[in-house]
Amino acid sequence: MVLRWAIMGTGGIAAALVPAIVAEGGSVVAVGSADVDRAASFARTHDIPRHHGRHHHVLEGGDVDVVYIATTNERHHLDAMACVEAGVPVLVEKPFAMDLSRVNGVLAGAAARGVFVMEAMWMRLQPGFRAVEERIAAGAIGEPTTLTAHFSISRPVDPARRWFAPELGGGALLDVGIYPLTLAIALLGEPTEARALGTLASTGVDAQLAVAMRHPRALSSWSCSFVSDHGVEAVVGGPDGSLSLQHPFQNTPRVVHRVDGGIVEDLEVVGAELGYRYEVREVHRCLADGLQQSPMVTWEHTRQVQRWLDALRDQVAGS
Ligand SMILES: NC(=O)c1ccc[n+]([C@@H]2O[C@H](COP(=O)([O-])OP(=O)(O)OC[C@H]3O[C@@H](n4cnc5c(N)ncnc54)[C@H](OP(=O)(O)O)[C@@H]3O)[C@@H](O)[C@H]2O)c1
Incomplete structure (x- = not known):
């Protein structure tokens, strides 16, 4: 049908x-x-x-x-x-x-x-993300302890664009920060604590955030930005190695598994182009x-992410 x-x-x-x-x-x-x-x-x-x-x-x-x-x-x-x-x-x-x-x-x-x-939240369905989940579940890096990520796209301030318009729900956190937040929650569990520093654009929306979060058995640190062009990458690590999700991590075309700094798997993600x-x-x-x-992509996934979007936005408001 x-x-x-x-x-x-x-x-x-x-x-x-x-x-x-x-x-x-x-x-x-x-x-x-x-x-x-x-x-x-x-x-x-x-x-x-x-x-x-x-x-x-x-x-x-x-x-x-x-x-x-x-x-x-x-x-x-x-x-x-x-x-x-x-x-x-x-x-x-x-x-x-x-x-x-x-x-x-x-x-x-x-x-x-x-x-x-x-x-x-298409990232949760992409083959690169699924490959990382599978490798973690199989013990490839041990129990994850650390995640670092950044989602940074340089965008000149334009009050007419939705990204910068407060009345349209603008801001870097809701637009791009939601991806590292979702990744951290998906791989490390819902945080118990989060701290954010931010800067605001001239229109009043958040332009950049640096965030640290405590998860049940891990820490994450990540950033999102409209003022820096340093890419969209993530690494999750544990006692036995790390998995890098290469740019752009929300639909990564390549996952690199390292142990002791050496590459043990360089996975070209089949099907990433289906987007x-x-x-x-x-x-x-x-x-x-x-x-x-x-x-x-459960309703609880959506609730968890929204709970921490709310908390982080509260922290950076008025920065
Ligand atoms: N999943 C993803 O990868 C992804 C990527 C990008 C965005 N998004 C999400 O999708 C939503 C929309 O994002 P978008 O990138 O599509 O935003 P956009 O291109 O800025 O469009 C947003 C709205 O702006 C209006 N618009 C479009 N062209 C216009 C024009 N030439 N002049 C005046 N108004 C115009 C339209 O309103 P009307 O509906 O009234 O026509 C449109 O619905 C956001 O919530 C964003 O977070 C998701």
């Missing part, structure tokens, strides 16, 4: 998901925007039959099996809730919401109505199996 998707949002990531949906055997039947001309242009470019000048109007027509929310951060929870209330499964871009209470509101609605919801197709595939699989949440 061809699953019929609708997309809320017309930006860069919405455009990137269309070919992934089609390649995984789905079709895109509607797109919604706050601007009808933007919706029309997106629909023309991507050969989508319906377009709307209101995001939620994609739910009209009764021909939508699943919605992908690719709007700006501050409205993810509203868009997700509209889908949940309509009983339509939904894939929600990261960050799922601006705070944990909003995450919990959507997930409580989904639980009550039996609606599938998944955060589009967003894995999250689309996972949504299709979960819907076919009648699941309400993905076992790979």
Whole structure:
């Protein structure tokens, strides 16, 4: 059965998901925007039959099996809730919401109505990340004790872009810091403590953070930045070696396993180029199996990450 998707949002990531949906055997039947001309242009470019000048109007027509929310951060929870209330499964871009209470509101609605919801945290589904998880579980580095990571992209301040606009949920932490935070939680467990230092952009959003976290049996230190171009890399280490996830670690094309500083495995990740197709595939699989949440990107994963996004944002606010 061809699953019929609708997309809320017309930006860069919405455009990137269309070919992934089609390649995984789905079709895109509607797109919604706050601007009808933007919706029309997106629909023309991507050969989508319906377009709307209101995001939620994609739910009209009764021909939508699943919605992908690719709007700006501050409205993810509203868009997700509209889908949940309509009983339509939904894939929600990261960050799922601006705070944990909003995450919990959507997930409580989904639980009550039996609606599938998944955060589009694609890193958890990528083959490089899975390879690292498998090697850790097999004892390749011993029990992990340390993780270091950075996700840094240099972006000139532009108050019109979502990255720098406080009213659109801008800031480096929600945009890119969510990846090292998710990686640390996924590989080391939920933190018990976190300390962050930050600097703010002239628009007031966080431009850069340096973070240290204590996990049950490990420490992590990571950074995220809009003011530095030093790449997107991560290393997880234990008493018996380390695993490096090479740039860009959220969809790493290469994992290097070192013991005593020497390379014991240099893994070229097969399938990394499929990118967003894995999250689309996972949504299709979960819907076919009648699941309400993905076992790979669970609601608890989303809650854990949001809890620490909230805590870190509180620490850097007013820096
Ligand atoms: N998973 C990933 O790898 C990944 C990558 C990038 C972003 N994201 C997430 O996806 C969400 C959207 O990010 P994005 O990169 O797609 O943002 P974007 O390109 O800035 O688009 C965001 C919104 O801006 C509006 N917009 C687009 N083009 C416009 C234009 N020419 N003039 C005025 N407004 C315009 C659209 O609003 P309308 O909807 O009203 O048309 C669009 O939905 C964010 O939550 C982000 O965190 C995820």
